Amino acid sequence: MATQTTSPNVRPATPLIRRGLWASKRRREQIVTIISTMIVAIGLIVILFPLVWMLSTSLKTRAEVAKFPPVWIPAIPQWDNYRAALTGENRFDIYFKNTMIYAGGAALGETLSCALVAYGFARLRAPGKNALFVLVLATMMLPFWVTLIPQYIIFARLGWIDTYLPLLVPKFFGSAYLIFLLRQFYKTLPKDYEEAALIDGAGYFGIWWRIIVPLSLPAVGAVAIMSFMFHYQDFMGPLLYINSQYNYPVSIGLQQFRAPFGGTAFHLLMAASLVTLIPPMVLFFLAQRYFIQGIVVTGVKG
Amino acid sequence: MAVQTAQVPAQRKRKPALFGLIPAGKIERREALWFWIFISPWVIGFLAFTLYPIVMSAYYSMTVFNVASPPVWVGFDNYINLFNDRVYWKSLQVTGYYTLLSVPLGIFFGLMLAVLLNQRVPALGVFRTLYYLPALLGGSVAVALLFSWLLNPQFGAINLIIRTLVGPNGLIPLGITGPRWLQDPNWVIPSFTLMSLWGFGGTMLIYLSALQGVPTALYEAAEIDGANRIQQFFHVTVPMISPVILFTFITGVIGAMQQFTAAYVISGGMNLGAPAYSSMFYNLYLFLNAFRRYRMGLASAQAWILLIVILLLTLAMFWASRRYVHYESDEEGAI
Numbered sequence: 001m002a003t004q005t006t007s008p009n010v011r012p013a014t015p016l017i018r019r020g021l022w023a024s025k026r027r028r029e030q031i032v033t034i035i036s037t038m039i040v041a042i043g044l045i046v047i048l049f050p051l052v053w054m055l056s057t058s059l060k061t062r063a064e065v066a067k068f069p070p071v072w073i074p075a076i077p078q079w080d081n082y083r084a085a086l087t088g089e090n091r092f093d094i095y096f097k098n099t100m101i102y103a104g105g106a107a108l109g110e111t112l113s114c115a116l117v118a119y120g121f122a123r124l125r126a127p128g129k130n131a132l133f134v135l136v137l138a139t140m141m142l143p144f145w146v147t148l149i150p151q152y153i154i155f156a157r158l159g160w161i162d163t164y165l166p167l168l169v170p171k172f173f174g175s176a177y178l179i180f181l182l183r184q185f186y187k188t189l190p191k192d193y194e195e196a197a198l199i200d201g202a203g204y205f206g207i208w209w210r211i212i213v214p215l216s217l218p219a220v221g222a223v224a225i226m227s228f229m230f231h232y233q234d235f236m237g238p239l240l241y242i243n244s245q246y247n248y249p250v251s252i253g254l255q256q257f258r259a260p261f262g263g264t265a266f267h268l269l270m271a272a273s274l275v276t277l278i279p280p281m282v283l284f285f286l287a288q289r290y291f292i293q294g295i296v297v298t299g300v301k302g
Numbered sequence: 303m304a305v306q307t308a309q310v311p312a313q314r315k316r317k318p319a320l321f322g323l324i325p326a327g328k329i330e331r332r333e334a335l336w337f338w339i340f341i342s343p344w345v346i347g348f349l350a351f352t353l354y355p356i357v358m359s360a361y362y363s364m365t366v367f368n369v370a371s372p373p374v375w376v377g378f379d380n381y382i383n384l385f386n387d388r389v390y391w392k393s394l395q396v397t398g399y400y401t402l403l404s405v406p407l408g409i410f411f412g413l414m415l416a417v418l419l420n421q422r423v424p425a426l427g428v429f430r431t432l433y434y435l436p437a438l439l440g441g442s443v444a445v446a447l448l449f450s451w452l453l454n455p456q457f458g459a460i461n462l463i464i465r466t467l468v469g470p471n472g473l474i475p476l477g478i479t480g481p482r483w484l485q486d487p488n489w490v491i492p493s494f495t496l497m498s499l500w501g502f503g504g505t506m507l508i509y510l511s512a513l514q515g516v517p518t519a520l521y522e523a524a525e526i527d528g529a530n531r532i533q534q535f536f537h538v539t540v541p542m543i544s545p546v547i548l549f550t551f552i553t554g555v556i557g558a559m560q561q562f563t564a565a566y567v568i569s570g571g572m573n574l575g576a577p578a579y580s581s582m583f584y585n586l587y588l589f590l591n592a593f594r595r596y597r598m599g600l601a602s603a604q605a606w607i608l609l610i611v612i613l614l615l616t617l618a619m620f621w622a623s624r625r626y627v628h629y630e631s632d633e634e635g636a637i
Contacts (some may be wrong), residue, residue: 013614029421031529032421033421033422033423033424036418036419036421036423037421037423037424038425039418039510040415040418040419040429041323043415043433044429044432044433044614047432047436047500047503048432048435049459050420050436050449050452050459050500051436051447051448053393053450053459054448054450057451065457067457068456068457069462069465070458070459070462072456104483113343113344113347114509116340116341116343117340117341117343117344119340120336120337120338120340121340121341124333124334124336124337124340125316125334125337126325126334126335126337126338126477127322127323127324127325127334129337130324135348136344137306138568139348139352141556141612141613141616142356142604142609143556143560143608143609144560145560145561145585145588145604145605145608146356146359146605146606146609147351147355147599148355148357148361148592148605149355149359149362149592149601149602149605150354150356150358150359150362150602151351151355152592153358153369155356160599167588170347171345172343172347172349173342173344173346173347173348173351174343174347179344183466200369204336204339204340205336205339208340213584225331229438230369233439233441233442233564234564235441235442235567236562238561239566251442251443252443254443254444254447255443255447255566255567255571256571257447259511263617266451266454269325269447269451270447270448270451271418271444272445272446273444273447273448276442276443276444277439277442277444277445280438280439280442281435281438283436283441284431284438285431288431289374289439291354291434292430292431292507301603
């Protein structure tokens with residue numbers, strides 16, 4: 001659709017010389033859009049391929065997995081692999097229960113504590129606040145490994161090894177990243193309601209609970225989901241503190257995966273792995289708007 | 303994160319107490335008190351789970367300590383032992399190589415994808431979500447296991463694709479059958495890089511929102527000046543989003559230096575660092591010393607060196623970026 005500008009004001013020279021595909025700016029942009037879309041679509045196939053391969057492997061027979069050259073698609077999908085992978089020696093029912101307690105508890109603790117702390121930093125004025133906030137941000141840079149050994153020793157002395165206490169208790173004291181994220185959101189809220197409430201004699205805690213929390217529910221929800229997601233996948237923490245199989249979360253259970261009759265049975269391993277990815281995927285698709293918002297806020301304004 | 307603490311002189315009515323930490327006015331005092339109440343969870347957590355452990359970790363790093371018996375002071379012996387430890391140097395080299403390979407590639411692909419998506423691509427939301435999905439799952443045990451299977455030299459999908467395309471009987475018969483990936487010491491780090499690149503949707507997301515923040519007027523002006531698309535990219539886009547590039551670079555470096563889960567899972571927890579120490583990431587060796595050999599003092603020294611390296615690198619990156627990073631005049635001032 002080349003631009004048909006036949007008005008006498010336009011000099012006829014340019015359209016006559018520059019014909020063809022690149023004739024108009026609009027045409028050029030359309031071509032760029034089409035090429036970009038094609039590259040992005042091909043890239044998407046590449047990016048999603050590993051997950052497809054995971055699904056395909058999980059439905060193969062043991063013979064198909066060990067076949068050379070490998071087969072792309074199993075002849076008959078072996079749905080029974082999923083039952084075999086998740087039961088028997090692998091108690092994924094217990095692992096999932098433990099994971100839900102861990103991830104749910106951690107999300108609750110982090111959300112609650114971060115919502116409180118972020119309000120202090122976003123709204124209340126006190127001398128030394130800015131310096132303290134810089135300290136909060138600085139702890140984000142701190143490698144987790146520096147505090148790990150002394151923390152381990154403290155928790156070992158408390159007799160908390162092989163329980164979820166060392167993993168859950170610290171979550172009730174906030175996390176720098178989520179405090180930062182919520183503070184950024186609180187700062188965008190209008191101050192009118194709070195000022196009105198203050199004049200009416202409301203206390204700061206009441207303001208936080210009755211005004212700020214309801215107004216920031218989307219952000220608080222995003223923080224809760226992010227925290228849940230992180231702890232659902234956490235491997236390092238449970239690896240250090242959890243020893244017995246009946247306390248394993250999904251991440252450790254998967255790493256310790258035992259195939260019936262021994263040997264690495266990749267079809268069963270992939271079946272179990274895929275199942276563990278389903279909860280985060282579902283949660284992500286349901287709440288992706290909040291997720292993307294959260295990442296963008298911290299990324300750009302960081 | 304350039305922090306310009308533009309300190310507004312605090313309003314001092316009468317006598318601010320405790321070095322100005324307690325304001326003079328009654329209302330201000332009440333507000334300051336509530337500030338401390340609200341942030342008290344963080345303060346307690348910081349003291350108990352960050353500050354105290356950091357100090358103790360510095361102390362342990364000067365001792366021989368196996369948890370069972372009390373620490374014995376040895377001064378800088380742990381640091382000297384690390385300096386003479388060939389595996390320790392190997393772990394530094396492995397981590398450095400991985401960081402230098404994976405971070406720039408991640409930024410490159412993230413930026414390229416963001417630029418492509420920014421060309422009025424239809425169904426942007428769908429693409430954005432699906433590209434981000436691997437970044438979300440990337441740190442999990444399941445994905446580490448998936449890649450160890452994908453990269454299996456004989457039965458894995460990646461070599462299957464390579465053979466189908468360029469193998470002896472492939473579409474273009476070049477006789478290439480693909481490397482042995484995680485089983486070949488020379489290919490281990492590229493394998494881990496491939497795994498980390500799978501999650502490049504995370505950086506893409508940050509760049510995409512940064513690109514959408516670049517004023518279109520700048521591109522129009524550049525176009526009038528006769529700049530083509532490539533010139534516009536290097537002279538408008540890159541300078542405008544350079545603070546974001548710096549941010550992703552710094553967080554990328556800090557993240558890559560702390561690679562652990564995938565390295566642990568792929569070795570099955572048995573032969574940490576195999577083959578031939580080629581996957582002996584820094585923190586894997588730290589973990590090995592701390593929780594397999596119970597050399598807590600030595601491991602604390604490793605952790606402290608990591609802290610100092612990260613600190614120096616971050617400062618160096620900020621310092622080096624002063625010339626190249628363009629900051630818009632910031633209206634808001636502090637943070």
